Amino acid sequence: MELKALTYLIVGASFALYIAIAFWSRARSTGDFYIAGKTVSPVANGMATAADWMSAASFISMAGLIAFLGYDASVYLMGWTGGYVLLALFLAPYLRKFGRFTVPEFIGERYYSKAARIVAVVCLIFISFTYVAGQMRGVGIVFSRFLEVDVTVGLVVGMGVVLIYAVLGGMKGITYTQVAQYCVLIFAYTVPAVFIAIQVTGNPVPQLAFGGDIAGSDVSLLAKLDETVTALGFGSYTAGTKSTIDVFCITLALMVGTAGLPHVIVRFFTVPKVRDARTSAGYALLFIAILYTTAPAVGAMARYNLMNTIQPGEIGAPHGNLLAEERPNWMRRWEATGLVAFEDRNDDGRIQYYNDQNASFAEVAARYGWEGNELTVDQDIMVLANPEIADLPNWVIALVAAGGIAAALSTAAGLLLVISAAASHDLIKGIFLPGISEKGELRAGRIAAVFAILIAGYLGFDPPGWVAQVVAFAFGLAAASLFPAILLGIFSKRVNKQGAIAGMLVGLLFTYGYIEWFKGLFLKWAGAPWGENVPAEWLFGISPEGIGVVGMLLNFAVATGISYVTAPPPQGIQALVDRIRVPRAIEEH
């Protein structure tokens, strides 16, 4: 069957599946709508969390990012997995014991303050909207690349599908849809990876092929890759370029940020018991690790394939480079999308791909008769074109499209749900209309979900500049505001309302201000960024991506400092902390 028809068929079938699941598991109460009635098994919740967590960026962009960054990309691999250890050790079981619906609800109750709850809602909304705009954009891009429709059309179709299953099913519908989406996306990711691993090294397991020898030789993949890229003026693949302190802080900010993301935390509210919350965190990370340990293997093999394709002969030899006329079909096909571009600068009819920004390599390049790099490759191509590079059948290409869309939709739905829950449960029920009936609140939740989807769609359609800074901003904010407030709320009985609110505000404002100063977020109209974004200007040499760590430390210091000079929390709150620390219900004395 023709590729396009096949892609429509497989993507269409996956949509039908998601909507059918939503009908089967539609929400009948607020408990269903917010936390799936606390009936999700730990394994199912693990899969749902993995799909919730792994976004379009994880699926499409990460392997390519690793392919071009090499060791430097380790910050993302460790940073986006290690946070689950913090979640399991510090947050998930206790918040599950607390047993309510939302993250701001915990903060409001533990710090006996509506103001604290509102600060938490503001943090949550900033974090989640920043994140969801990127997902909606991702849905549009995946559609346009695979189905050859306009980005806007893709965006609207994606919004429609999410609208049906999130509004109808709430958390319950989203959970079981995410389980299905995880299966689709992990299958779509690993199948091409296995075939490429066999092609490059002869070993079918990507994680082992990564450290294996190139097929038919006794040179390891990574050694060969290091040799080739450095001979072309690029940095060594297995060595880093960033300073140790910056790598350290970025990794920590991503880990703590992960543990502080509301749409991830809330997934652990849906399991029946405290012990399920603990094991479920393990399953979640196991399912995530399948993709996260495959991605660096795919990245290295894809980079090797690319280098090998462009440079089949000796580097610098007159016939060492690929003849443009003989370039493979996948390259021609993806040139149409602009993801691959070729320009013959020295008119030799061959393609040269090297680092022309490296001053010390310029002399060598000139000796070879090269007049600049002739090939530009978008990082996304590494996953998108993989099935074609490996000569896999059309159904695999169609499956990768369905997988990319599944990754984007599942994350978007999870984010939209926490936004609508914050609006209907924390703001409407918690603050403005405490007397609202359960039926009324459920309706409010559904209406809030519709509005959230419309706003997210608009942000995806016309992304404001700050969306591009999603990594630094969403993770820095979560690390500096929500994570310390929740952690202190569980592990300290002494931290009080004044401390928590001041801590969150200081963490939030410091982190936001630093990112605004160096990267520019909302104040571009006023001339931001004001600082030059280079290591010499950074505080302690920490980049805006890693500054959430300093924000977090400030939050901890301010919250504990202020708490110790003000009155301790009331008795009832200390009893609450005692209750959430123990899984068994404590009889009142």
Add this chain to the structure above:
Amino acid sequence: MTPERRRAYWRANLRLVAACLLAWFVGSYGLGIVFVEELNRIRLGGFKLGFWFAQQGSIYLFVLLIFFYAWRMNRLDRQYGAHED
């Protein structure tokens, strides 16, 4: 559960958390970042060891750590009579 027993349970939990956190820190920040260059002189198959920890080993360790913590905690719950149902 008496308040004393609850305090003992909490202290045992904190000790376990501290041990897991230490392993988490050493496995990722220690072996994958701070001492990466020293470890890269050692080979693990086709990998440099520090690089392997940064892109593979640390992730495996995280998964094992969570399951280990969950297993030990569930045992601790029963030991102290803190388990549900």
